[in-house]
Amino acid sequence: MPVSPKTFNPHRKNNIAKVSVKQSWxxxxxxxxxxxxxxxxxxxxxxxxxxxxxxRLGLIRVANEVDHIIPLSRDGTDDEANLRAINSECHKKKTAKESSTKTKKKEGWVKSL
Structure with a gap:
């Protein structure tokens, strides 16, 4: 006589895949x-x-991001004095400007070929 298959129980401990991943939440x-x-x-x-x-221009824009005045890549900190509220469009412009200056000779950076 055939044997009926085991029923699936999602709460059974052996059904849970054990993964050893460090939680970094x-x-x-x-x-x-x-x-x-x-x-x-x-x-x-x-x-x-x-x-x-x-x-400088006296523009009033809603800020939805926080910016490091001195970037962490240039030894800036997460101190409140180094942080300011910034609009996402302004933040994108500032970040693009900062990343373009990394390739120029400025503050020890060498132009890449």
Missing amino acids: GNGRGGRPWRRLRNAILERDNYLCQCDDCT
């Missing part, structure tokens, strides 16, 4: 400490863009 830019700091900076700056262009 909460670390890095997506972590809780960064989110709290980011929210504090946005509130401090009243959710208004504080970039050089907007400040």
Whole structure:
């Protein structure tokens, strides 16, 4: 007489694949400490863009990102004095400008061939 197959029980312990992956939730830019700091900076700056262009021209734009005034790649820190609220378009422009200066002779960078 044939034997009936075992029924599937999703809660059975042996049905769960065990993966030994280090959990890194909460670390890095997506972590809780960064989110709290980011929210504090946005509130401090009243959710208004504080970039050089907007400040100089007197533009009022809603800020939805936080920018490092001195980039981490150039020894900047996550200190509140080095952070400011910035509009996403302004942030893209600033980041593009910073990445283009890395290839020029400026602050120890050598032009790439």
